[in-house]
Amino acid sequence: MPRLKPRKFYAWAYGDLFTNTTRGVLAEYIVATALGLDETKRREWDQYDLKMGDVGIEVKSAAYVQAWKQARPSKIVFSIRRAQGWDGDTYTYADSPRRSAGVYVFCLLEGKVKDSIDPLDTAHWTFYVLPTSQLNRHFPTHKTIGLNRLEEIGARRCRYEELKAAIKKAAVFEREPE
Template sequence: MNPNIRLSQGEKVLGTEYTILDFWQWGFYNILTNNLRGIFAEFLVASALGTVNQSRIEWEAYDLIYKDKKIEVKSAAYIQAWYSGKPSKISFSIGHKKEFDYETNKYSPDAKRNADIYVFCLMKEKDPTIINPQDTSQWEFYIVPTTKLNDTFPQQKTLTLRSLQKVAEPVLYLDIIKVIGGFC
């Protein structure tokens, strides 16, 4: 199978009676898990930018490209799949990372923030009885150019919500393209 071919829900898993949709429903049913929420946040940003036709590359140094800008998407939520009765503290990873070059099969010598823009996606709902990751009104998006992160938080590895709110205002899903477009 070519790794760049998109699967469709009706495709059969060869040698079984199941389809790719069955696999997706079995393995990816709970968007509140940390890894799937992060991927879903990337999807939300890609859908807002009209770039869902780009294939997602798991270990790329950034998550999306819009026009000529590399975008890193981070997510956090008050309610987790393993909800313990009180909301989680919100923080986002912003540490410097080495970029992997797929052509040379090597990491860059220097660690840095490899994207041009960061989009911090907060699943803001705190009521576990109504939380719905598929409802974009339950999300806030904070969009920050990497230059601002580098100037304000040059060596920080994590960013609390309070610190983030000092450098960015939350925007709605429908405003993501307008704000990011302003940086392009």
């Protein structure tokens, strides 16, 4: 039996960076590189996507352009639903659905013409960073949120180079007593 090559598998499974699931994993990786967390392996199905110190970070992605043929660009909407998160350290689920991370990073792959978009170019992404407490305060039961609402409640819009500082600032805000 032949041994399969990882690179061929990656190309087969993840070759189209415009698919929703692959773009989501790419967004997590981009945020991880901005934070210097890209040397660790991604943990599937953990209670949040990344961890910086003691702060959990939830990464969400959206794009105007999808993998499939479209009549018009997609409306930008991010999932913010509460979940009964799995803790990979303790092998347990949370007692009730909640937003487990302290900070949310909403990643928007910019552009509306597919041929001019390079998902691997961080200049093609815009990031919106928000402490989870702001989501909980303004949208405690909502399952989705759009760009306008994010900006209305104070999400910090930033570029890749500003992402680490924005996440750190949101994490500090999250720790401050209300």
